[in-house]
Amino acid sequence: MAIQTSSDAELRSIIFDKERVLVKFIDENCSVCQELAPSIERLADDSRYQHITFLRMDASENPVSSKEVKLSGTPFFATYCNGTLKDCGLFSSEKEVEALVETLSTCCE
Numbered sequence: 001m002a003i004q005t006s007s008d009a010e011l012r013s014i015i016f017d018k019e020r021v022l023v024k025f026i027d028e029n030c031s032v033c034q035e036l037a038p039s040i041e042r043l044a045d046d047s048r049y050q051h052i053t054f055l056r057m058d059a060s061e062n063p064v065s066s067k068e069v070k071l072s073g074t075p076f077f078a079t080y081c082n083g084t085l086k087d088c089g090l091f092s093s094e095k096e097v098e099a100l101v102e103t104l105s106t107c108c109e
Helices: 008-017 031-045 063-068 094-106
Strands: 020-026 052-058 076-081 084-090
Touching: 008 020, 008 052, 008 063, 020 031, 020 063, 020 094, 031 052, 031 094, 052 094, 076 094, 084 094
Parallel strands: 020 052
Antiparallel strands: 020 076, 076 084
């Protein structure tokens, strides 16, 4: 599944409409965000995770969502399961992001 770009206006309806959602908050000047982009794309395209909705949000353009998850820098990830925030934080390695996705994959079962 392709990564969708989202906004404050859309996020609330998406997290209640989709069972599992991963949000990646980015900043265009964040080098780690750029380095992780290919691995996030791979995870979003991985058939094991087709039940997860992957979203990308610009941190500076979405202050409401950034405040809700207590964003403290980028790349910042937040996971939602059945509309509830499950996990969030700064992640800087592919291995950390994979573990986060794997946890989200099984959280609602």
